[in-house]
Amino acid sequence: MNDNPAFGAGLQPFMGIPSFMRLPASRELKNVDVVIMGVPFDSGTSYRTGTRFGPRKIREASLMIWGHNSTLNVAPLKKLNVVDYGDVSVIPTSIEHTMTAITNMASGIIEAGAKLITLGGDHSIALPLLRAHAKKYGPVSLVHLDAHIDTWESEFEAVPYSHGTPFRYALQEGLIRKGEYVQIGIRGPVSGENDYADAAALGARTITIHEVVQKGVDEILQEVHKRMKGPVYVTVDIDSADPAFAPGTGTPEVGGLTSYQLLQLVRGLHGLDLIGFDLVEVSPPFDHGEITSILAANIVFEYLSLLAIKDE
Ligand code: MN
Ligand code: MN
Numbered sequence: 356m357n358d359n360p361a362f363g364a365g366l367q368p369f370m371g372i373p374s375f376m377r378l379p380a381s382r383e384l385k386n387v388d389v390v391i392m393g394v395p396f397d398s399g400t401s402y403r404t405g406t407r408f409g410p411r412k413i414r415e416a417s418l419m420i421w422g423h424n425s426t427l428n429v430a431p432l433k434k435l436n437v438v439d440y441g442d443v444s445v446i447p448t449s450i451e452h453t454m455t456a457i458t459n460m461a462s463g464i465i466e467a468g469a470k471l472i473t474l475g476g477d478h479s480i481a482l483p484l485l486r487a488h489a490k491k492y493g494p495v496s497l498v499h500l501d502a503h504i505d506t507w508e509s510e511f512e513a514v515p516y517s518h519g520t521p522f523r524y525a526l527q528e529g530l531i532r533k534g535e536y537v538q539i540g541i542r543g544p545v546s547g548e549n550d551y552a553d554a555a556a557l558g559a560r561t562i563t564i565h566e567v568v569q570k571g572v573d574e575i576l577q578e579v580h581k582r583m584k585g586p587v588y589v590t591v592d593i594d595s596a597d598p599a600f601a602p603g604t605g606t607p608e609v610g611g612l613t614s615y616q617l618l619q620l621v622r623g624l625h626g627l628d629l630i631g632f633d634l635v636e637v638s639p640p641f642d643h644g645e646i647t648s649i650l651a652a653n654i655v656f657e658y659l660s661l662l663a664i665k666d667e
Contacts, residue, residue, distance in 0.1 A: 364432070368418040374439035375474075376417045376656070381438040384467040388435040389662060391472050391655075392460065393442035396453050397638070399479025399518040401510075403605040405638035409648075410442060410474040412639040417652035424660040427622065431656070431663035440464065450516050454483040461487035465631070470662060472655060475635030477605070478505055478518035481590045482525055488588055488631045489530040495630065496535035496583040497525070500620060501592035502542050502608035504554040504561060518605075518636070526557045532585045533558060539575060539620060540564050540595035543608035564611060572616055576623035586630040589658065591621070593636045593651055601650055603642025614650050621657045625664060632658045 360366060362379045374380045375391040384390070393410025400406065423430045431437070443460045445453045461484055464471050473484055478501075488495055499505070499522065506523040509515045515524070522538075525531050541551070542564040551561050560582070567575055594604045597611035612620070637651045 364422055373415045373418055375414045376420055376432065378432070378437055378439045380441060382440055383438070384464065384469055386436055387438050387467070387469045389437040389472060389659065390440045390464045390469045391437065391474065392440045392464065393474045394445060394457055394476035394480045395442055396445040396447065396476045396480060397605075398447050398450055398453070399477045399516060400605050401517055401519055403638060403641065405605060405640040406475055406477045406636055407447070408639040409476055409635070409637035409651075412642070412645070412648040413474045413634070413637055413651045413655070414439070416645055416648035417655070419649070420652060420656050424656065427660045427664060429660050429663045431659045434663040435659070437659070450479060450514065454479070454516065457483035458487045462490060465491050471631050472658065473633040474655070475633060475637070478590075478592055478635045479516055479521055480635060481633055482516065482521040484631065484633055485521075485525045485530045485588060486528070492586040492630055494530055494532045494585065495588040496585040497522075497531045497537070498579060498583070498587060498589045498624060499536070499538040500540050500590070500595040500612075500617065501538055502540055502594045502611055503592065503606065504538060504541055504550060504559065505592075506554040506557050506559060507550070522559065523557060526559070531558065535582055535585060536560060537562060537579055537582060539567060540612050542610055567612070567616070572619045572623065576620065579624070580627065583627050585628070587624070587627040588631045589621070589624060589629065590632070591634045591654055593634065593647060596650060601647040603638050603647030604636045605638045605641070617650070617654060618657055621654055622661070625661050629658075629661060629665065
């Protein structure tokens with residue numbers, strides 16, 4: 356017998372295989388409440404790559420997270436059966452094949468009854484994830500934290516998909532409930548004066564960083580709670596945070612959310628019918644002192660804590 360555990364809270368943070376929060380690496384879905392899945396893909400990026408290394412670094416950063424959430428007073432891993440499912444088999448040279456692989460793996464997990472938390476990867480992965488969730492739950496309410504609207508049209512006629520287009524297609528494919536799509540933290544130079552109006556015409560409620568600062572996080576959250584009536588999917592682009600807090604990303608935009616505001620925005624989703632989550636655009640080659648992956652891991656932990664509170 357070996358009483359030396361391979362996984363779990365009994366390990367020191369610097370020991371063992373770096374699964375998310377030292378969770379068991381497993382593809383057994385029986386009695387599993389929550390699955391952590393990685394998508395190491397960055398071929399949807401428009402500028403700097405590197406998010407293919409995101410899942411691995413976020414997992415590594417998560418090793419330091421002790422189990423008890425002191426703000427929410429909950430220990431999610433004691434309440435929920437959570438596994439680290441490993442990564443989707445991506446094909447770096449084919450966004451379309453990768454998207455199919457993402458939808459298939461995500462569907463298998465959520466059809467088995469588990470909630471899915473996905474570590475990206477660039478933001479193009481949100482579309483196949485939304486397809487999988489909408490297949491099970493019907494059209495979802497969407498909370499989207501980002502510097503960018505990501506409802507653009509593709510620059511390339513031959514390939515419609517990139518990390519700048521996922522929500523255009525999600526809206527067009529009817530994956531999102533009407534009037535229940537909020538994007539928060541939006542800012543920065545865009546291609547023209549109509550970009551935000553186009554997002555609104557497609558069905559987004561665009562909340563700029565200016566509006567967040569002017570109104571405060573609480574008032575923004577009140578609007579989110581008022582709007583969201585269906586099952587809520589949450590997608591967090593790490594570049595919603597200011598590059599001072601999250602430099603490790605491909606398309607940084609100055610003047611963003613603080614790490615505390617970002618945590619507040621996720622924490623404030625408590626009470627909504629939370630069905631799925633992704634955290635995208637962490638690009639470790641551009642990170643400094645691992646602060647971006649540490650922030651990312653803690654945002655995932657915050658969301659995981661919300662799922663645990665809900666089950667109480
Ligand atoms: Mn994005
Ligand atoms: Mn972005």
